[in-house]
Amino acid sequence: xxxxxxxxxxxxxxxxxxxxxxxxxxxxxxxxxxxxxxxxxxxxxxxxxxxxxxxxxxxxxxxxxxxxxxxxxxxxxxxxxxxxxxxxxxxxxxxxxxxxxxxxxxxxxxxxxxxxxxxxxxxxxxxxxxxxxxxxxxxxxxxxxxxxxxxxxxxxxxxxxxxxxxxxxxxxxxxxxxxxxxxxxxxxxxxxxxxxxxxxxxxxxxxxxxxxxxxxxxxxxxxxxxxxxxxxxxxxxxxxxxxxxxxxxxxxxxxxxxxxxxxxxxxxxxxxxxxxxxxxxxxxxxxxxxxxxxxxxxxxxxxxxxxxxxxxxxxxxxxxxxxxxxxxxxxxxxxxxxxxxxxxxxxxxxxxxxxxxxxxxxxxxxxxxxxxxxxxxxxxxxxxxxxxxxxxxxxxxxxxxxxxxxxxxxxxxxxxxxxxxx
Amino acid sequence: xxxxxxxxxxxxxxxxxxxxxxxxxxxxxxxxxxxxxxxxxxxxxxxxxxxxxxxxxxxxxxxxxxxxxxxxxxxxxxxxxxxxxxxxxxxxxxxxxxxxxxxxxxxxxxxxxxxxxxxxxxxxxxxxxxxxxxxxxxxxxxxxxxxxxxxxxxxxxxxxxxxxxxxxxxxxxxxxxxxxxxxxxxxxxxxxxxxxxxxxxxxxxxxxxxxxxxxxxxxxxxxxxxxxxxxxxxxxxxxxxxxxxxxxxxxxxxxxxxxxxxxxxxxxxxxxxxxxxxxxxxxxxxxxxxxxxxxxxxxxxxxxxxxxxxxxxxxxxxxxxxxxxxxxxxxxxxxxxxxxxxxxxxxxxxxxxxxxxxxxxxxxxxxxxxxxxxxxxxxxxxxxxxxxxxxxxxxxxxxxxxxxxxxxxxxxxxxxxxxxxx
Numbered sequence: 001x002x003x004x005x006x007x008x009x010x011x012x013x014x015x016x017x018x019x020x021x022x023x024x025x026x027x028x029x030x031x032x033x034x035x036x037x038x039x040x041x042x043x044x045x046x047x048x049x050x051x052x053x054x055x056x057x058x059x060x061x062x063x064x065x066x067x068x069x070x071x072x073x074x075x076x077x078x079x080x081x082x083x084x085x086x087x088x089x090x091x092x093x094x095x096x097x098x099x100x101x102x103x104x105x106x107x108x109x110x111x112x113x114x115x116x117x118x119x120x121x122x123x124x125x126x127x128x129x130x131x132x133x134x135x136x137x138x139x140x141x142x143x144x145x146x147x148x149x150x151x152x153x154x155x156x157x158x159x160x161x162x163x164x165x166x167x168x169x170x171x172x173x174x175x176x177x178x179x180x181x182x183x184x185x186x187x188x189x190x191x192x193x194x195x196x197x198x199x200x201x202x203x204x205x206x207x208x209x210x211x212x213x214x215x216x217x218x219x220x221x222x223x224x225x226x227x228x229x230x231x232x233x234x235x236x237x238x239x240x241x242x243x244x245x246x247x248x249x250x251x252x253x254x255x256x257x258x259x260x261x262x263x264x265x266x267x268x269x270x271x272x273x274x275x276x277x278x279x280x281x282x283x284x285x286x287x288x289x290x291x292x293x294x295x296x297x298x299x300x301x302x303x304x305x306x307x308x309x310x311x312x313x314x315x316x317x318x319x320x321x322x323x324x325x326x327x328x329x330x331x332x333x334x335x336x337x338x339x340x341x342x343x344x345x346x347x348x349x350x351x352x353x354x355x356x357x358x359x360x361x362x363x364x365x366x367x368x369x370x371x372x373x374x375x376x377x378x379x380x381x382x383x384x385x386x387x388x389x390x391x392x393x394x395x396x397x398x399x400x401x402x403x404x405x406x407x408x409x410x411x412x413x414x415x416x417x418x419x420x421x422x
Numbered sequence: 423x424x425x426x427x428x429x430x431x432x433x434x435x436x437x438x439x440x441x442x443x444x445x446x447x448x449x450x451x452x453x454x455x456x457x458x459x460x461x462x463x464x465x466x467x468x469x470x471x472x473x474x475x476x477x478x479x480x481x482x483x484x485x486x487x488x489x490x491x492x493x494x495x496x497x498x499x500x501x502x503x504x505x506x507x508x509x510x511x512x513x514x515x516x517x518x519x520x521x522x523x524x525x526x527x528x529x530x531x532x533x534x535x536x537x538x539x540x541x542x543x544x545x546x547x548x549x550x551x552x553x554x555x556x557x558x559x560x561x562x563x564x565x566x567x568x569x570x571x572x573x574x575x576x577x578x579x580x581x582x583x584x585x586x587x588x589x590x591x592x593x594x595x596x597x598x599x600x601x602x603x604x605x606x607x608x609x610x611x612x613x614x615x616x617x618x619x620x621x622x623x624x625x626x627x628x629x630x631x632x633x634x635x636x637x638x639x640x641x642x643x644x645x646x647x648x649x650x651x652x653x654x655x656x657x658x659x660x661x662x663x664x665x666x667x668x669x670x671x672x673x674x675x676x677x678x679x680x681x682x683x684x685x686x687x688x689x690x691x692x693x694x695x696x697x698x699x700x701x702x703x704x705x706x707x708x709x710x711x712x713x714x715x716x717x718x719x720x721x722x723x724x725x726x727x728x729x730x731x732x733x734x735x736x737x738x739x740x741x742x743x744x745x746x747x748x749x750x751x752x753x754x755x756x757x758x759x760x761x762x763x764x765x766x767x768x769x770x771x772x773x774x775x776x777x778x779x780x781x782x783x784x785x786x787x788x789x790x791x792x793x794x795x796x797x798x799x800x801x802x803x804x805x806x807x808x809x810x811x812x813x814x815x816x817x818x819x820x821x822x823x824x825x826x827x828x829x830x831x832x833x834x835x836x837x838x839x840x841x842x843x844x
Contacts, residue, residue, distance in 0.1 A: 050583075096647050099675040100608055100675045105697045110736055111737075158454040160512050187453075189513075193470070225516075227722075228679075229679050229680070250522045250526065252526060255676060255679050257651050257676035258678070258680045261650075261651040275527045276522070314532055315533075
């Protein structure tokens, strides 16, 4: 589908009007046109910057419009996938310009009853113009020293309310359980009762002490998020100065420009939480697919990307998670490092066999459990061991029930959490 | 509705399950909870940070779900508005934390068939913790010297493709027409054929020359947008160094963090284009209303806010534009300056009387016409005069057709553009 130096976008369009007219309108509105013909719009200018409709593939029509229309029942809403080529010359390497031209403006066009951005093929140069992941899969493995299985991680719970010394007590127990990765909840930024500085002071000595004794350095992702970039960089520097090596970023809440500014100076593995993303993808006829969204963020430098998991606690169906996993493992042209998928939400180990089977039997991910670890009947450390056991069984091709006969923590997890999902 | 120091959010929720359960779930998930009860979730901790459902107002139910469900026809989707209070203590003054907790996470909750954020009441302190508009209504008037009518502005068209010297030719003609404000198209960022630097060099001498001769300084908003904040700041500095006083920012494309970083150093009036926003508001059961969205951006410092207009070329109905105008003119507590509404999209002067009537007969806005000026039969300068005449007639309470009898440019505009809308 990629054409020379063009940026080729694919849109799922829906209308009770003319599909062809709307496809042409995207190309015109998003390059040279406005609502009336213009004197300066010469053929030479158009040849240089005008977008072109390459192909339209009509799909089955719909009887219910994606945007409510208040039209009589029986109205037919035609649907198609449309490929449109935007000349590189019209955009340049600026992802903000790209977002405005090929995404932002399109959502405003009148006449659509549905519009979703479902594909984006960038010229190779884009990948070289952006930093990409600094750590990604290889760096995350190198920093944790875990090479032959998924990284196993957990989240401090409750999400909000713990003071730094209370957090540290939980961290101490988790570290001793052999966990590879711990993160602050995405909702715990730097509220008055628990600043990043105080959390770092309470937690990093425990991480370093454990490293001294065992050689194992647990990766702790501090939530350094802040709308004020200066404040976020100060948080970053506090973590780095105390020997921390990771940070949680709510990528949609700070936005792409602030994320790139952070990435350019970052010494930390950047763990992306995509809260807010759901509203852009949950309606299948509207918004944007993850395959497009993730391209922006991996160019900008996300190292670890949360994408939910099998039987997550959120709305997202398993198939959607599986597709996201494959999107992240597909290589972008000229890419130096790949981001590490983070399998998460409602995970406790019971989903290990299906996760493994449906993600191409790869072990290259971070398997992240919050409540599924913290509320294990034997406590958080037993929760971590149960997850480790689930992945050990999965790698060896042994059923979880079978493995649980000789592994108490897994048995207890199956008894407690297995029952929840039934 | 505001309760002491709480942040009170209002959600439009829709479900074929229990409204009460879902309201409770928002409060729980977005503060202390996860998918299982937790050992550390003590009553004391909950009292400090837990969100609370204040009130639920049930609305008429829907027969079609906002998110498609694949359920049998006849399924009833209950709807309600729910007020939820989040303790300030749980969030602090960080807008990124606020976005994650009260907006981002909510969209992911399972069980909703529709979810829209429709209200937000912040404690006064929030307004004092952010810079807000640097220029806003008063500053935009002071910089242009226009006090007794709307600022009249135009946009360089075609959107893409003109080289700086071609742009300058159009600017020269527009300046001489008496226009108050000119802007780059939001899609023209800094592509290879027209860098900001080259545009500033080609355009600012014309603005300054006109100021020398007439005392009138046209406000030119250069599109300084860039995903790389350093690059955007360099663009900002180029504009400021050459005596420019405004900039176009694609606020969603760069994101909130980068915008605040720009605002903290900015010497320019920041003119916000909200492309991308439509997908968050176009479906009435999903996303976010402008009344909430605009609060974030005016805290961060938008000076001039594009909100479409009457009979715009986009999807947005007139009522939605009118509501947005009123949102922007409603004062936030402790606010120092108010942003200037920018009435735009498909405007040419013909909408002046209705705009005036439906916005409380205020003249405090920037009335922005692109194609409606540039493709006037008499050329762009005649286009500007036609718009000036339309507003002059409106202020004097004279019908446009009547006024056009003695004003040729308005007559020509009515003949050409009036016919388009019929």
